[in-house]
Amino acid sequence: MSSRFSIGIDLGTTNTALAFVDTVISPDSPDEAMVATFPVEQVVAAGAVDQRETLPSAVYVASGTEVPAGSLNLPWRAEEKVVVGHFARELGARIPTRFIHSSKSWLCHGGVDREAPILPPGSPEEDARRSPATVATLILKHLAEAWDNTMAAEDPSLALANQEITLCVPASFDAGARNLTVAAAERAGFRHLHLLEEPQAAFHSWIESAGRQWRSQVRTGDLVLVVDVGGGTSDFSLIGVTEKDGELELRRVAVGDHILLGGDNMDLALAYSVAGRLEKERDKKLDAWQMIALVQQCRTAKEALLSDPSLESAPIAILGRGTSVIGGTIRTELPRAGLDEFLLDGFFPLCAPTDQPARARRSGFRETGLPYATDPAITRHLAAFLVKNGPSVAEVFPDRTPAPGQPILPTAILFNGGVFKAQPLADRIIQTLAAWSRSVGGEAPRVLNHSDLDLAVARGAAYLGLARRGRGVRIRGGSARSYYIGIETAAPAVPGMAPPLKAMCVVPYGMEEGTAAQISGREIDLCIWTGEPAAFRFLSSTTRRHDQPGQVFDVDGEDFEEHNAIETTLPSVGGSEGEAVEVDLRSHLTEIGVLNLSCVDRQSGKEYLLEFNVRQQSAD
Amino acid sequence: MHPILALRAFFRVLFQGEPPVSMPVAPAPAVAPPAPAPAFAHSTEPAIQLLALLQKEGRLMDFLREDIGSYKDAEIGAAVRDIHRGCRSVLERHATLRAVVTQKEGQSIDVPAGFDPSQIALQGNVSGAGPFRGTVAHPGWYVEALKLPTVPPGADPKVVAPAQVEVR
Structure with missing residues (x-):
């Protein structure tokens, strides 16, 4: 089925955006495809609805007493409890215990039950709590309703649920987070769905904006680094340009880890530095309301200083809260020296290509908060990414092989995310990569210019919908990780030492969407007892590129990352419980981009789906 | 019973004078009739609403009502x-403003006879009915x-800014 619209959705940590291509009015050549963004109607003030370019990924759950009756109504239905978007953020600044934001960061946090009502974290308001998965559904549902209200008012076949939708997820999302995202979208009514990695979407958006020119701006052998620093997360991907039958081919050859570090951290860092100085001067702490105002002021001051190099400082004023607006104003300024110190040296320090980000010290007790990055230096995270992926990327690009322990160096950079509207921050990344290149006699990377840093992901996803219909180029990628089930080996118990773990590959790196792999359980005598749950430890790797399904390896730390366990229960046959059934495994990466793992009863051929166990964190 | 079937049955009874023997039973409609779309009201006090907007975004009421005589220029400036x-x-966001005339300050302008005095205010050596230069x-x-944005139906239209109470 081909729907009239190809839809792209960027379900971001801080903002959500929707873009579309109308295939009826679009010309056949994908180089001329017209991608449009859909301004989202949302509550913007009590009782007022307006369109905004993006929908803030924020949800506020009202108690019913804080706003006048009818304040949260939408044009298409009355609403009293849950508000999504702009006004949710405004109410959240007033009453944080009923405000949910950054829920996407929780969606990929394996240490919590992502389908349990845990947000806002630590809130005493039981009725306001929602699960990270529910919040994703609420946001997507709002998008669908807003779309249907304007685009499908006359013709229900144009409803969003009937269109082909490409939904973007961070490249670093593991199978569990991807599956949860798809389930959330299905609850919102989406049926014709595909997942796409965000950096790939950004790259497609660049192709779309370059039009016919894009083929002349990259060439065979190019290795493009996509640096995506959004409000809350940083994500790196490498996309290689190869050639096949005279045509340029694009391949995503590496993705980075999920780093919870972004523009919001920078504004906060600035605000805290200014707050510290102010509190010393005034000998009085700033209250929560003043702190919110200060973060906002620091963001504005930062943008002013970064866009105008002639400014020596930018003024900061926190207006008095009471009616005495001038008398109560706290005045200070953000000097350029402070900005350089905090942003460039704090978040983008010049560093050696072999520098590694500082690691968190594991303490015995960990708060169940988000696993924020310990080291704020984005350049060091970048160095680690390029070093880690050097050997595997070099297999595709042998002439770019780095020396052992050295980074693989890109030939071009594509920036994405609102942070890089500040040119000095983009310049610092370019400068850093150029220095690393020069130190090994290479050339500085080129920059692929792209103007639309906020909406690129949604636009690129809408554009890719056309490519999926055979109109335009697609980036080949497949699974960004290889996946394994863990097998604990029989060993005499030694106090203080976990039994050694082996891993059997069930999904190879690069496994294409829409394909499956059969794994024989015979070699390792894989049996499951009927009537009781069988749990498997579940691991993945972003760097092991050659492991084939069924192969077994020793788990020696660095390469493997452990996820939540997966489990299934085989029904007992004829009442005889606890019978051992010999099983094989089957892995299936669906067209949508969801990973299904199942056990196959070798005798009957029956298949039992292995579910991600969300309630229990893997043993470290 | 489906409304059309009910209607048919009614007419049959009306004209044939006997109850229908076996009417096929139509399934009840699965979807409830859509709830009426909520109303979005405009303020009955649009002038106060404009004051409210200027206060909310720019603290204009506080500023105009404050005695600024004792503050230094730098404090006011900040x-x-x-x-x-x-x-x-x-x-x-809310107003589309333009100049009344297209000429810039300092440029010369021809004002025709019969101009609209609410749009153009002549000053100085004005005599006769025009045209003027x-x-x-x-x-x-x-x-x-x-x-102006709509307002919640339950809101008091005379409020420029609500009192803010910090609950501890």
Whole structure:
């Protein structure tokens, strides 16, 4: 089925955006495809609805007493409890215990039950709590309703649920987070769905904006680094340009880890530095309301200083809260020296290509908060990414092989995310990569210019919908990780030492969407007892590129990352419980981009789906 | 019973004078009739609403009501930057402003006879009914459109800013 619209959705940590291509009015050549963004109607003030370019990924759950009756109504239905978007953020600044934001960061946090009502974290308001998965559904549902209200008012076949939708997820999302995202979208009514990695979407958006020119701006052998620093997360991907039958081919050859570090951290860092100085001067702490105002002021001051190099400082004023607006104003300024110190040296320090980000010290007790990055230096995270992926990327690009322990160096950079509207921050990344290149006699990377840093992901996803219909180029990628089930080996118990773990590959790196792999359980005598749950430890790797399904390896730390366990229960046959059934495994990466793992009863051929166990964190 | 079937049964009874013997039972409609779309009200006090917007975004009421005589220029300047930014965003979002005349300040202008005195205010050596030739001292302001947001039906339209109470 081909729907009239190809839809792209960027379900971001801080903002959500929707873009579309109308295939009826679009010309056949994908180089001329017209991608449009859909301004989202949302509550913007009590009782007022307006369109905004993006929908803030924020949800506020009202108690019913804080706003006048009818304040949260939408044009298409009355609403009293849950508000999504702009006004949710405004109410959240007033009453944080009923405000949910950054829920996407929780969606990929394996240490919590992502389908349990845990947000806002630590809130005493039981009725306001929602699960990270529910919040994703609420946001997507709002998008669908807003779309249907304007685009499908006359013709229900144009409803969003009937269109082909490409939904973007961070490249670093593991199978569990991807599956949860798809389930959330299905609850919102989406049926014709595909997942796409965000950096790939950004790259497609660049192709779309370059039009016919894009083929002349990259060439065979190019290795493009996509640096995506959004409000809350940083994500790196490498996309290689190869050639096949005279045509340029694009391949995503590496993705980075999920780093919870972004523009919001920078504004906060600035605000805290200014707050510290102010509190010393005034000998009085700033209250929560003043702190919110200060973060906002620091963001504005930062943008002013970064866009105008002639400014020596930018003024900061926190207006008095009471009616005495001038008398109560706290005045200070953000000097350029402070900005350089905090942003460039704090978040983008010049560093050696072999520098590694500082690691968190594991303490015995960990708060169940988000696993924020310990080291704020984005350049060091970048160095680690390029070093880690050097050997595997070099297999595709042998002439770019780095020396052992050295980074693989890109030939071009594509920036994405609102942070890089500040040119000095983009310049610092370019400068850093150029220095690393020069130190090994290479050339500085080129920059692929792209103007639309906020909406690129949604636009690129809408554009890719056309490519999926055979109109335009697609980036080949497949699974960004290889996946394994863990097998604990029989060993005499030694106090203080976990039994050694082996891993059997069930999904190879690069496994294409829409394909499956059969794994024989015979070699390792894989049996499951009927009537009781069988749990498997579940691991993945972003760097092991050659492991084939069924192969077994020793788990020696660095390469493997452990996820939540997966489990299934085989029904007992004829009442005889606890019978051992010999099983094989089957892995299936669906067209949508969801990973299904199942056990196959070798005798009957029956298949039992292995579910991600969300309630229990893997043993470290 | 489906409404059409019910209607048919009714007419059959009306004209044939006997109850229907076996009417096929139609399934009840699965979807409830859609709830009426919520109403979005415009304020009955649009002038107060405009004050409310300028107060919310730019703290204009606080500023105009404050006695600024005792403050230093620098203190006022620092705060006004923010007040200006807020009030300006209200204007940009809700009003479409243009100058009354297209000529810039200092440029010469021909004012025809029978001009609209609410649009053009002549000053100085004015005699007769025109036409006139002069210099633009101020190009004027004209509101092409004023688009005020809707308000919740339950809100008191006379409130410019609610009292803010910090609950501890």
